[in-house]
Amino acid sequence: MNLTPGPPSAAKVALRDQVLAARRRRPLGEAADDAARIARHLLAAPEVRRAATVAAYVGVGREPGTGLLLDALGEAGKRVVLPVLLPDGDLDWAVYTGSAELVAAGRGLLEPVSPPLGVDSVATADVVVVPGLAVSSTGMRLGRGGGSYDRALARVPVGTFTCVVVYDDEVGRDVPAEAHDRRVAAAVSPSGVVRF
Known part of the structure; x- marks a missing residue:
């Protein structure tokens, strides 16, 4: 199966534009409260409580914030791994050792400075938390393209808890699917965790 996306469908482009425009209109004053609520909901999830290793990411720009979540996972004794974007668009992974050990990377991202673990290391995570712009009622996630x-x-074993982080109005959207798209098991938003 081809996992490299071709040109996006017009429906995906339209939905991305719509969601990104809505995110730009979000009041910045709500960001900290939304991030705290998202962290609280995910930390309370049984899958996260049981996890030894959590693959996550650093939210940037108008994405829901993940800084509180990352630090709370570390404080709870979880091993946290974060993505490192490779030149071909694939993701390597590295251990998160704190916000002071993040560096600016391409596309406005923040990445850990710790040694890379390899692209397949995401398969060892007990929980995988990913960004998204929207998610359908069946777990089809819309990313940035x-x-x-x-x-x-695609490297994560079947049965692993995979969860997209979004805002409340981005859950239950009609997300167009293509052959390379992967579903997630759940979504977390400021209102709580929804399982699919």
Whole structure:
């Protein structure tokens, strides 16, 4: 199966544009509260409580914030691994050792400075938390269009708890699907965790 995305469908482009425009209109003053609520919901999830290793990411720009979540996972004794974007758009992974050990990377991302673990290391995570712009009622996730997380999710064993982080109004959307797209098991938003 081809995991490299071709040209996006017009429906995906339209939905991405719509969601990104809505995110730009979100009041910045709500960001910290939304991030705290998302962290609280995910930390309470049984799958996360049982996990030894959590693959996650650093939210940037108008994405829901993940800084509180990352630090709380570390404080709870979890091993946290974060993506490192490779030149071909694939994702390597490295251990998160704190926000002071993050560096600016391409596409406005923040990445850990610790040694890379390899693209297949995501398969060792007990929980995989990914970014997204929207998610359908069946777990079809809309990303930014590069296919990076679809490739990573394809390496994750069946049965692993995979969860997209979104805002409340981005859950239950009609997300167009293509051959390379990967579903997630759940979504977390400021209102809580929804399992599919």
